[in-house]
Amino acid sequence: MATRAFPPGNARGAEVFQALLQKSRDGMYDEAFFDLVEQYRQMYPLSEKTSLFLAFCAMSEGYFDIAMEQVREAEKKRRMSLPVWEILIACCSRRGDVREAVVYSGMARCFYQRPMHLSLSHDELEQFLSVLSRAMSAPLYAPLLTARAVWADGVLSYRAGSFAGEFLPTLFYSEEWPYWAGAYISEEPLNEKGWLLERMKDDPEFAANQGAEFVFDLMRAKKVQEITFSAGKDTWLLPVAGLSAGQEAEFAGAMQAGSVPLAYKSFSFFRVDKEIKISSKEPWILGQPIRLGHSPRRHRLVLNILVDALSWGEIKREGYRAVPNLMQFFSSGIIFDNHYAAAEYTYPSLAAMETGLYMHRLQVFDNCFGGEIDSGIKTLSEGAAELGYYCVNVMGASEGVYNGVTRGFHRLIVNPNHLSSAEAVERAIRQIEAFDECDQYVFLHFSDTHTRSILMDALPLATQTHLPLEERLLGAEGEKTSVFLSERAIYSHANREGIRRVDRILGEFFSYLESRFAPEEYVVHLYSDHGVPVYEKEPYPTSENQACAALMLRGAGIPKIGRCAELVSGLDFYPIVAHSLGFSPSASIDGNLPKVLGGKEREYVVSSTQFPGQPYRVSIRTKLHECRMESVFPVTPEGTVNLAGAAIEIYTREGHEQVEDEELYRYFLSLLDDHTRSFNTEGHEWPEHFMEKVKESWHA
Template identity: 30%
Template structure:
């Protein structure tokens, strides 16, 4: 779609016209097309044209907050930083530009960026020779190592270490340019010493300090001290009976020691000391807040007559809680949906949607983990899902993040045991624990299912329709539906062990337990069903806190998850700048519509809105670009009642269209 006004502005730049004339044209264009992302680029070019370099950089940062995949913005930022002799930043944006250009099919830009990035490093080396010694030391010992550490995942745009054999254990992991954590091997068998990746073994992330001496504060009587070592190390612990030597033999793994307050620990070598954990419990807080994420658990199968049959232990446990039957995911697959759960932002707001380019939650938004960490809970996460990893912002506020690729070590039977061990280890303190269970995905991914599932399937139930490249696009398949129901029963048996432990360990008012999902299943959608129909978007959403009990038909969004947990825990939740809301049943104002978006490169943008009475579906027929942007074409809409019957209500259609058009305004190409 050609925009003549935009073309005239670029012509003025080419003709090197007066800056005031260009500014006037940009303001006129902005008044008419206020949501066009190219306005940021125009303003950057104008500031660079006027030699207002810092102003151009600030505009570029604003643009990337709205859309981090804008190639032209990264190129201009690299140019601006280079003008300021900030060669590290210039190198970073040239590298990102090269990556994005490869997805845009811009081979020449790829080649140019490679040369420009190399040139930036050469200019940095030359600059360093002229710096004072103090600045040289800062660059060589802090800034450059942090920069190189963050470069390993292409500055957050390309993280592969959580599903490949690249070594990550025993090293520092940079969640950002400012935050690094030591990666310890979690309970690795001692006789295996070579493999330090996240496929063979579990890894755990913690902030540490390097030292051979630690003195604990005397503010608490007892502490738990995590420590990792690089070789056989002897620790001398100060006790009532004198100094006691303890040898730590397993390298690159965190050991946990119970130590008295005010005591000293002296080690024979430099160690990695994790943050000491005070053994205390605030009686005004819950002893345990447990968040159970079950990937792909569709609410449409958990009907009144099937819930107790398919998941008897789960149904029994949450019979003393609140089951929310009309909760809808914000996205159609795990990556965008969990980003929404963690942040309260919709897909078009957090922009974590790409299947091949990674990104992270904005620092300006507080995450689920940060809410509980800042409220005094010890926070830990157990994940086997390579779409739930530290670089996405999920380790912000997380004291301890434990990960292993699900299919090699964190399937449900191993995950549940690990989580019970974690809860029991720290049950004297206030805990928040996140656990991810991804086994249901094995059905859609056509992977080998557990033996106890296989033996209960008829041959007819194992003849599946050929799957598509991605589980999201699969068509209705009765055989997969039956396998899926068997997997629900399989997972429920292990969840029953966890629920039994909880009920035997805690009083009803001491804990909050939530179980939820991120999306349903495409193979449950009938042939004539909507792509974003309830089979895919209506998700499991249930909570137990010793107070609310029953079922509710109130419409909710997965974006409300953090708000609900905060409300239950008595933590103030900020709704400003996010879409998360506290439902009425939990004491909030609730919402009129729940929005699900499907934003995916090379696919059509789709959206669904659900209210208590209506379902509205939107589909734009022009494919989404690599950067999430698209032109608006001859879109189709469909309005139904809650039973799926087509209805006509002009005012409702207009209301829904207005919501969606506001939602995608920043992505539209004008």
């Protein structure tokens, strides 16, 4: 019996949960209720439900402060939850915390179709429309929005939109220098992109079509009209953007006074080493000033290159022939042959790598839910910024902006999908040379190797011209997402074209880096967030080709080892980069510094999928074996799942042959139970309309 089943839940736990549901419906918060709550807490210490039952009781008795304390504890464990949001809406409304009431009401309406009942003045509504838009929109592709809230003629409506030409609001915390979304220009006319941005930013079709790959420039900034900036003994760069076509800025101070034309809704940089007054007839945007200077405690350059969907499993299978430049450059560093992504697609995988946390702990698993990560989590870019690095994303898709995963970057140059390695490298070189008087933390993300359905994206030119028409027609079947693409010549050819292109372009880039920097001056981390399914006869989201992803390092402090067989998780990217930067990660992260860098060797790695509406799938790999589990029941919108009866199979990693071994099964079952305990519901689900009944007893 090679396929086993995950055991059913605790029968007594189910009885206690049902009893607590009934008492909550009836408003019977007696001694027996508290005894049941304690039993449940002891059986399920990681569950949010204990705190929620206590919050129901407090709401019924009118103890709103206690209810708030309990629901905040529940929210830490389950950010996306209708019971959590119902209590928070009621408590925040009662306390007069209008902003949070608006946020949670918007989320509840968007994800649970809960009607919004908020008593707001016209001024309050205008003030919080942007926040409501954030709460109700998917978190991808800032500054675009899937649900821009619009108040017109006494009616509140929602449509696709953007924050282009505006500051991006956060949901729960204020920022001294919030992101402002302008148009990215290089050596281009000053006003044309700003004109286009202004013309298209409120067009729902512009946002619905993901901005037609318009390139946005997100920078931490403030809106001003006149400033006096004192440079002190330092030299600074001041980013400045105009808010109208033809706008000019007046410069005066310890220098000859004069005026300069500003780029319309785009940034230009001005070098300042004296006290200076800058003014204009109209308001303008001041980017966060950049102090020039190096420190011996920093590297001149820390470079993170995310090559999206570069399957290292397939690279290894082909004997590394497709990536000669990568192998040559990183052979003087470390090439991890056994690096496995924590998640199956970019949105949760990027978040895991930038924080070192599993997606169920971080609660970033659904690219439709736009919540923010906890403010106490230090992201990699925040760690770099705290050390004094100038942090710039020269190319990316902005998946980490709304959720806070990339909030440490001072500047992000972003567009949704077409992330070209050639353009990314050119931007990186310009960035390195323009800001060579400060220590830089530079991120570039490109997607040449990310194969998508031909129903969505154009194929590489060589694939179009070399494959017969029959292959094109075969490939036109209705796949919807890249995670589940089939093994077809049209997709494997496209993927190999992307790999070869990336390797060629990076080879030239690496030669540039070697000629510009001394070995001790820079560090390069090249990595991927997941692999591809197009080489699998039966695509499985955590298979070898989909989970085994590129990870390689070279530069200051990196030993010259070459290929390394040590097991490494995508979560380990966080402590690896922290090690390069020189800060100590929190002991609470899930990431681990590899032994080859002075840390501890992992016993196993976990790759999983936790997408709502689909089965929960997980693979746990040791040196010799892989254990797969797939749930019978789908993942809920909250990110939880009932694992009763989930199919468990164990394979050898070499040869992928199924294994029947009782001791091995017990070992993996223990790991699976430990990993999933916080989100395995055992079938304890909130019944439909339950909250409507419970709220009847809440104190007015």
